[in-house]
Structure formats: C-alpha cells, structure tokens
Amino acid sequence: MKRANISNNVIRRMPRYLRKLDDLAYQGIDRISSGELGRQLGLTPSQIRQDFSCFGEFGQQGYGYNVQKLREEISSILGMKHGFSLILIGVGNLGHALVNNFGFENHGFHLEAAFDVDPALVGTDVGGVHVFHSSELLDYLSRNKVDIAVLSVPRRLANNMANSLVEYGIKAIWNFTNIELDLKSDDVLVENIHFSDSLLYLSYYLAARLEEDGEN
Amino acid sequence: MKRANISNNVIRRMPRYLRKLDDLAYQGIDRISSGELGRQLGLTPSQIRQDFSCFGEFGQQGYGYNVQKLREEISSILGMKHGFSLILIGVGNLGHALVNNFGFENHGFHLEAAFDVDPALVGTDVGGVHVFHSSELLDYLSRNKVDIAVLSVPRRLANNMANSLVEYGIKAIWNFTNIELDLKSDDVLVENIHFSDSLLYLSYYLAARLEEDGEN
DNA sequence: TAGATTGTTAATCGATTAACAATC
DNA sequence: TAGATTGTTAATCGATTAACAATC
Numbered sequence: 001m002k003r004a005n006i007s008n009n010v011i012r013r014m015p016r017y018l019r020k021l022d023d024l025a026y027q028g029i030d031r032i033s034s035g036e037l038g039r040q041l042g043l044t045p046s047q048i049r050q051d052f053s054c055f056g057e058f059g060q061q062g063y064g065y066n067v068q069k070l071r072e073e074i075s076s077i078l079g080m081k082h083g084f085s086l087i088l089i090g091v092g093n094l095g096h097a098l099v100n101n102f103g104f105e106n107h108g109f110h111l112e113a114a115f116d117v118d119p120a121l122v123g124t125d126v127g128g129v130h131v132f133h134s135s136e137l138l139d140y141l142s143r144n145k146v147d148i149a150v151l152s153v154p155r156r157l158a159n160n161m162a163n164s165l166v167e168y169g170i171k172a173i174w175n176f177t178n179i180e181l182d183l184k185s186d187d188v189l190v191e192n193i194h195f196s197d198s199l200l201y202l203s204y205y206l207a208a209r210l211e212e213d214g215e216n
Numbered sequence: 217m218k219r220a221n222i223s224n225n226v227i228r229r230m231p232r233y234l235r236k237l238d239d240l241a242y243q244g245i246d247r248i249s250s251g252e253l254g255r256q257l258g259l260t261p262s263q264i265r266q267d268f269s270c271f272g273e274f275g276q277q278g279y280g281y282n283v284q285k286l287r288e289e290i291s292s293i294l295g296m297k298h299g300f301s302l303i304l305i306g307v308g309n310l311g312h313a314l315v316n317n318f319g320f321e322n323h324g325f326h327l328e329a330a331f332d333v334d335p336a337l338v339g340t341d342v343g344g345v346h347v348f349h350s351s352e353l354l355d356y357l358s359r360n361k362v363d364i365a366v367l368s369v370p371r372r373l374a375n376n377m378a379n380s381l382v383e384y385g386i387k388a389i390w391n392f393t394n395i396e397l398d399l400k401s402d403d404v405l406v407e408n409i410h411f412s413d414s415l416l417y418l419s420y421y422l423a424a425r426l427e428e429d430g431e432n
Numbered sequence: 433t434a435g436a437t438t439g440t441t442a443a444t445c446g447a448t449t450a451a452c453a454a455t456c
Numbered sequence: 457t458a459g460a461t462t463g464t465t466a467a468t469c470g471a472t473t474a475a476c477a478a479t480c
Contacts, residue, residue: 003424007471011420015413019396033437045437046473053439061438062480078416079423093313098411100309101370107412109419147422148415154317172422174415180235189425191418193409195314196323197231199364199390200294202407203325204227206363206388207295208219209405225447249461261461262449269463277462278456 006054013051014074016041021071033064080108086174087146088114089161090153091121091131094176098150099127109148113140141168152176222270229267230290232257237287249280296324302390303362304330305377306369307337307347310392314366315343325364329356357384368392 020041024032034045041048052058052065058073059065075081086104088095091114104111114131116122122133132140140146149170153161158177163184165173172189175181181190236257240248250261257264268274268281274289275281291297302320304311307330320327330347332338338349348356356362365386369377374393379400381389388405391397397406 003427009471011417012413014420015410015416018416019410019412023396035437044473046475047471049437049439050472057439059438060480061478062436064437077420077423079419079426080416082419082423082426084419084422093309093316097309097313102411107415109415148418171425172418174418180239189418189421191414193411193414194231194235195318195409196235197228198407198409199323199325200231200234200296201227202364202388202390202405203295203298203300204230204293205405206300207293207298209387210295210298211219223447251461260449262451263447265461265463266448273463275462276456277454278460280461 003055010051010054013043014078017048017051018071018074018078021067021074024067025071030067031064032067032070034059037065075108082147083108083110084147085110085112085145086148086150087112087140088129088150088152089134089137089165090151090157091116091118091126092152092154094152095150096126098152099129111150112144112146115140137164138168141170146170148172148174150174150176151181155179219271226267226270229259230294233264233267234287234290234294237283237290240283241287246283247280248283248286250275253281291324298363299324299326300363301326301328301361302364302366303328303356304345304366304368305350305353305381306367306373307332307334307342308368308370310368311366312342314368315345327366328360328362331356353380354384357386362386364388364390366390366392367397371395 017037020037034048037043037048038045049059052070055077056073058070086109088098088111091099095114095116099111099114111129114126114129115134115137116131117134121131124131149165149172151158151162151165151173155177158175158179159182162173162175162181166183166185166188170188173181173191175190175192178194178196180192183190233253236253250264253259253264254261265275268286271293272289274286302325304314304327307315311330311332315327315330327345330342330345331350331353332347333350337347340347365381365388367374367378367381367389371393374391374395375398378389378391378397382399382401382404386404389397389407391406391408394410394412396408399406
C-alpha cells in the first residue's frame with residue numbers, strides 16, 4: 001500500500017469515513033457514490049475522491065463504491081488488520097471507562113493487561129483484563145510484545161511514567177493525561193486526547209456567539 | 217474583541233498556547249518571545265504572531281509577550297471569563313472520570329448538576345455534584361441556565377438524548393458517545409471527543425512504520 | 433447505448449512562512 | 457543608542473475544489 005506524503009488532514013478524515021461506512025453497512029446499504037457520501041459527511045465529492053486516491057482505486061466509474069469493500073480497504077489503511085496490542089496504565093475512572101465502554105476488540109485492538117498501584121485493584125480483573133502492579137511493568141514488557149500504552153494515570157505521574165514506558169521499549173502512547181508529554185526519545189508516537197483543548201474550542205464559539213448577539 | 221473570519225486551525229491552537237502559558241507562569245517565567253514559544257511548541261514564530269494578531273496586539277517590540285497578560289488575553293478569547301455552566305448527562309465510568317479528574321472549575325467552567333437513571337446514583341453526590349434522575353431534566357433546564365451539556369450516556373441512547381436536550385433549549389453539546397449526532401436543529405454547537413478516531417489515527421502511523429520497516 | 437461516476441489534472445483558494453519597517 | 461522583537465504585508469506552499477476524459 002502506498003503511504004507516501006499523505007497529509008495529516010487526510011489521515012484524520014479516514015476514521016470518520018470508516019465510521020460512516022460501518023453505519024451504512026449496518027443499514028444494509030451496499031453501494032454509495034462520492035456525491036452521496038459527501039452529502040452525508042458535509043464534504044465535497046472531490047475531496048472524498050482525492051482522499052481515497054491517496055491509497056488506491058477503490059471505486060468504479062458509473063457505480064460508485066462498494067460499501068463493504070471500501071470499508072475493508074480503509075480499515076486496512078488504518079492498520080486494523082495488524083490487531084495492535086495495548087496495555088492500560090492507570091485504572092482509575094477513566095481507565096475503567098475505557099475498558100468497559102470503549103470496545104477495543106470491536107475496533108480491531110487487543111487490550112492485554114492493565115497496571116495500577118492501588119492494592120484494591122491489583123490482582124483483580126476489570127472487564128476481563130487482569131490488573132498487575134505497576135512494578136511488574138518492566139517484567140511484563142520484557143516478556144510480551146505491546147504496541148501501544150494507554151496512559152491514564154494522575155497528571156503528576158504522567159511524564160515520569162511516559163518516560164519509563166519509553167525506556168522499557170514502548171513505541172506509541174495514547175495519552176489521556178491532558179499534559180504535553182516531554183519525552184527523551186523522539187521516535188515515539190504520541191496521540192493526545194486533551195479534554196480541555198476540546199472544551200475550550202467549544203467555549204470559543206459559545207463566547208463568539210454571545211458577543212455577536214450582544215453587539216446586534 | 218474581533219473574531220471575524222478566523223480559521224478553525226487558529227482556534228484549535230489557542231488552547232495549546234494557553235496550556236503552555238500556564239506552564240510558563242507556573243515555572244515563574246514572566247516574558248517570552250514568539251521565537252522561544254515557537255521552539256517550545258514546535259511552531260514557527262511567524263505562525264504564532266499571525267495567530268495572536270487575529271485577536272489584537274498583545275506583544276511589545278524588542279520585548280516579546282508578558283506571560284501573565286497573554287495568558288489572560290487568550291483565556292478571555294476562549295470565553296473563560298463567561299464561566300460557562302455545564303450539566304453532565306450520564307454518570308457512568310466516564311462521567312465519574314470527568315467529575316473527579318477533569319477539574320471544570322480550574323478550567324473556568326461550572327459543572328452544576330448531573331443526570332442518570334441508575335437508582336443507585338440518583339440522589340447522591342458525585343465529586344460534589346448532585347445527581348438527578350434524567351426525568352427531571354426538562355424541569356431542571358426550565359429553571360436553570362445551562363450553557364453546555366456533556367453527553368456521556370450509552371451510545372444507543374445518545375441520539376435521542378441529544379435531541380431531547382436540544383428540544384429543552386440546550387445550545388452546545390460536548391459529545392463523548394463516539395457516534396455522530398444527528399440533530400434536528402442546526403444552531404447547536406457540537407464538539408466531539410471520538411476516542412476511536414484518535415486511536416485509529418495513531419494506528420495508521422504505527423502501521424505505516426511497520427510497513428516501511430518491512431519494505432527495507 | 434446513454435447516464436452516472438470515477439480517478440486525475442488543473443485551477444483556486446487559504447494557510448503558513450518569510451521579510452521587513454516600526455518601535456520598544 | 458543598538459539590539460531585539462513585534463505586527464503586518466508579501467511570497468510561498470499546500471490543500472481543497474472544479475473540470476473532464478475515461479469507462480463502467
């Protein structure tokens with residue numbers, strides 16, 4: 001699969017396409033044109049065709065796209081066929097929410113283990129996932145291949161924990177701690193979920209609307 | 217404050233500036249140039265000056281920016297001075313995580329109430345926030361001004377709940393349900409936290425790296 | 433076949449970067 | 457004053473949109 005020089009913007013849209021295609025498949029729809037897809041997603045047909053053409057030719061003139069086939073192409077582009085493995089670091093409320101509600105398996109991932117320091121949690125199973133003591137992290141990682149660490153520890157511990165993970169060989173971190181990780185290594189992928197950035201973005205437009213109304 | 221024609225990209229960067237400035241203030245740093253800020257954030261000085269100049273003139277030639285002043289300007293731009301009020305819809309693990317760990321007050325927001333249908337939760341306080349039964353929502357909203365509803369109900373309930381909220385007068389939704397809300401009204405602001413989109417974005421680059429390595 | 437719709441090339445639009453006069 | 461750094465205008469770069477030949 002070709003993956004050269006594809007912009008972030010395109011990659012950010014791919015999961016949205018996937019969700020929409022799942023939805024269409026669920027509705028029993030088996031073909032769709034870029035025009036109709038554009039209408040449903042609020043994008044131009046041009047953009048959609050451009051996006052797909054970064055990765056190959058998935059459609060057919062005069063017909064459009066086969067929903068099931070396109071769904072599989074995109075899921076493959078996004079790496080879902082690799083079945084990446086994850087561990088969860090920090091089993092607080094957010095960790096529990098992720099284990100219980102996110103559905104890693106449904107999204108093509110395998111959550112293999114969890115780590116925490118709380119004696120009430122260590123040794124138990126949470127949503128089918130065993131909770132180890134954080135002190136067993138190094139040992140665990142030396143015996144198991146883990147693709148992604150999900151970081152949901154208290155923020156004051158976040159940066160040290162992240163650097164330990166990197167030291168132990170982790171190459172990708174899904175960061176929920178709402179701080180900017182400062183890592184010693186730079187070949188580690190980090191994807192942040194910054195709740196506050198998201199809420200403030202919403203807040204900006206609320207404020208803008210208020211001030212607009214006030215002025216008129 | 218001028219807010220005309222400012223691109224999403226700029227707005228998305230503002231909360232990051234704010235976080236960095238908080239950080240700098242915490243470190244006791246009281247002035248910074250666009251050059252240094254750019255180094256620390258991985259942006260060009262030009263971009264930073266362009267971004268700020270969308271909203272006003274916050275710096276001083278030969279000096280740079282006063283951290284505290286800039287921090288306040290940006291927090292005002294993002295609407296934090298309004299002290300927007302929120303209610304939480306759905307007090308599961310994720311809801312608990314938000315109440316207990318997010319720190320709405322620290323970010324300038326007021327979480328006023330929570331709603332759920334679980335009899336074990338209704339009537340209790342969670343992190344200082346009272347949990348009402350969801351059936352009291354309409355009544356509550358008719359008596360209280362609420363700016364934002366935080367939606368963290370199970371996904372099968374999400375769309376109906378969102379439309380009820382809109383019907384009851386809610387104008388902004390912070391959506392954690394990982395589905396695309398299909399709302400009847402179009403003057404409602406929706407900001408999504410799509411966990412799966414974020415994880416798949418990470419997954420893409422992991423896969424890309426694997427395939428690159430495989431080819432060499 | 434005629435109509436529909438793709439993939440791709442070219443045109444446009446917008447965002448980022450560079451340059452620099454103004455000035456602290 | 458000399459050096460630093462802004463705010464802004466102009467230049468560049470990249471992303472989106474439009475157009476259309478190819479073809480199902």
